[in-house]
Amino acid sequence: RGKMIENLRGRKPTLIDMEKCRRSAVVIPLIEKDKGYEVLFEVRSDKLKRQPGEICFPGGACEAYETPEEGAKREICEELLIHPEQVEIIAPMNILFTPFNMVIYPYLGMLKGYNDTFGKDEVQEVFTVPLKFFLEEEPEIYYNKIYTEPSEDFPWQKVEGGSKYRWASGTYPVLFYEYEGRVIWGMTARIMNSAAKTILETR
Numbered sequence: 399r400g401k402m403i404e405n406l407r408g409r410k411p412t413l414i415d416m417e418k419c420r421r422s423a424v425v426i427p428l429i430e431k432d433k434g435y436e437v438l439f440e441v442r443s444d445k446l447k448r449q450p451g452e453i454c455f456p457g458g459a460c461e462a463y464e465t466p467e468e469g470a471k472r473e474i475c476e477e478l479l480i481h482p483e484q485v486e487i488i489a490p491m492n493i494l495f496t497p498f499n500m501v502i503y504p505y506l507g508m509l510k511g512y513n514d515t516f517g518k519d520e521v522q523e524v525f526t527v528p529l530k531f532f533l534e535e536e537p538e539i540y541y542n543k544i545y546t547e548p549s550e551d552f553p554w555q556k557v558e559g560g561s562k563y564r565w566a567s568g569t570y571p572v573l574f575y576e577y578e579g580r581v582i583w584g585m586t587a588r589i590m591n592s593a594a595k596t597i598l599e600t601r
Contacts, residue, residue, distance in 0.1 A: 413495065413501065416501070418499060419495075419499045419500060419501045420459060420499060420500045420501070421459065421460040421466065421469075421501055421503070422457060422458060422459050422460060422469075422500060422501070422502045422503070423457050423458075423460050423466040423467070423469040423470035423473065423502065423503040423504070423505065424454070424455040424456065424457025424458075424470060424473070424502060424503075424504050424505070424589065425455060425456050425457060425470045425471070425473075425474045425485065425487070425504075425505050425506075425507040426455055426491065426504055426505065426506050426507065426589065426590065426593050427455070427456060427474065427478075427485075427507050427508075427509045428488075428506065428507065428508050428509065428529065429508075429509050429512060429526060430508070433528070434528060434529060434530055435528070435529040435530075436526035436527065436528055436529065437526060437527050437528075437529050437532065437590070438456075438509065438512075438524055438525075438526050439453050439454065439455065439524065439525055439526070439527065439580075439582065439586070440453070440454055440455065440456055440477065440516065440520075440521045440522075440523075440524055441453055441521065441522040441523045441524070441525070442454055442520065442521065442522060443518065443519065443520050443521055443522045444522060445519070446520065451522065452584075452586075453580060453581070453582050453583075453586060454586050455504070455586055455589065456473055456474035456477045456478055457469075457470055457473045457474065457477075457502075458473040458477075460503075466490075466503035466505075467487060467490070467503070467505060469503075470487070470503065470504075470505045470507075471485055471487065471505075471507075474507070476517065477516060477517055477520055477521055478509075478512065478515060478516050478517075478521075478524070479515040479516060479517055480509070480512060480515065483510075484509060484510050484511055484512060485507050485508070485509060485510075486507060486508040486510065487505050487506075487507050488505075488506040488507060488508060489505070489506050490503065490504070490505050490506075491504040491505065491506055491589065491592060491593045491596055492504070492592045492593075492596065494585060494588060494589055494592070496570075496585070497544055497570055502585065502589065504589045504592075504593060506593060506597075525580065527577050527580075527582075529594075529597075531575075531577060532575070532590055532591070532593075532594040533594050533597065533598060535575065537573040537574055537575045537587055537591055538573070538574040538575075539571050539572070539573055539574075540571070540572045540574070541569040541570065541571055541572070542569065542570045542572055543567065543568075543569060543570075544567060544568045544569060544570050545565065545567040545568075546565040546566070546567070548565075571588065572584060572588075573587035573588050573591055574587060575587050575590070575591075
């Protein structure tokens with residue numbers, strides 16, 4: 399027993415039920431221009447079944463065998479048709495955990511020698527927004543309600559108060575940026591907003 403407990407020393411924690419979550423990773427790609435850094439976004443192909451036409455960062459689901467950083471780099475190379483040496487990962491940004499069993503690992507990255515290429519099966523177009531915009535502008539924020547709906551076979555007899563038990567409720571922020579007619583919203587906006595705050599903290 400003593401050895402079993404001692405083996406826990408130095409353990410790094412993870413999220414409870416992490417194995418049930420979908421792991422995804424994205425790159426927040428920066429391109430250095432004469433007037434400063436630009437952030438590259440993708441418009442998802444309208445042929446995709448999931449979120450067609452929405453604005454997002456390059457990225458996607460992590461394979462079981464790879465780290466989030468490896469997954470982020472693989473995905474951006476596949477989607478933008480670039481080589482790994484064209485992407486420099488600068489730093490991990492804050493991790494986004496959603497109420498929908500999804501964990502997203504964002505990485506700030508630098509694109510080198512990029513010539514507006516992308517795979518048309520997944521990407522409809524790409525565009526850039528000055529990083530300065532996100533450092534100076536605050537997004538609009540709305541809040542969706544989150545509540546618990548017990549299953550039909552929930553064992554109320556095991557709960558103090560039975561079916562009258564008062565479940566906790568909460569809210570989930572939904573952010574919106576608008577830039578030159580484009581709306582960047584949802585998880586992409588939330589990741590960008592967090593990254594902008596992190597960048598400002600280093601000034």
